Amino acid sequence: MQTVIIVVHLMIVSVLIGAVLLQKSEGGGLGMGGGAGFMSSRGTANLLTRTTAILAGLFFLTSMVLAWLAGVDRKPASIVGPAPATQSQPGGATPVAPPTSGGVLDTLKKVDEQQAPSGPQAPRSQ
Numbered sequence: 001m002q003t004v005i006i007v008v009h010l011m012i013v014s015v016l017i018g019a020v021l022l023q024k025s026e027g028g029g030l031g032m033g034g035g036a037g038f039m040s041s042r043g044t045a046n047l048l049t050r051t052t053a054i055l056a057g058l059f060f061l062t063s064m065v066l067a068w069l070a071g072v073d074r075k076p077a078s079i080v081g082p083a084p085a086t087q088s089q090p091g092g093a094t095p096v097a098p099p100t101s102g103g104v105l106d107t108l109k110k111v112d113e114q115q116a117p118s119g120p121q122a123p124r125s126q
Contacts, residue, residue: 002069009062016055023048 024045 002066005062005065005069009059009066012055012058012062016052016059019048019052019055023052
């Protein structure tokens, strides 16, 4: 149902944009101006004004319906409710304990000392 309302909403928006662009502006713009037509310019202005007003009303109506549909499934959150569940490590992995002595740089220095090469070596491709 929400998809149908979204499609109708988008059609209303596209027609509303077209109706606004067709209206005669003070400078002429894209308005339907002059010449012989099936309606006078006053009749055209009234028709476009009414069409724009109706489309704007439908736009707001579909917007409110879509907002209501989006909020139907939302559950209220309580500030004083129970504490959230604790997160577990993915895959059942145990957390790595931080080093007890020194910092990260000291730990990296010890790892480098243990893996020190004995002589020149050729670069390895990965």
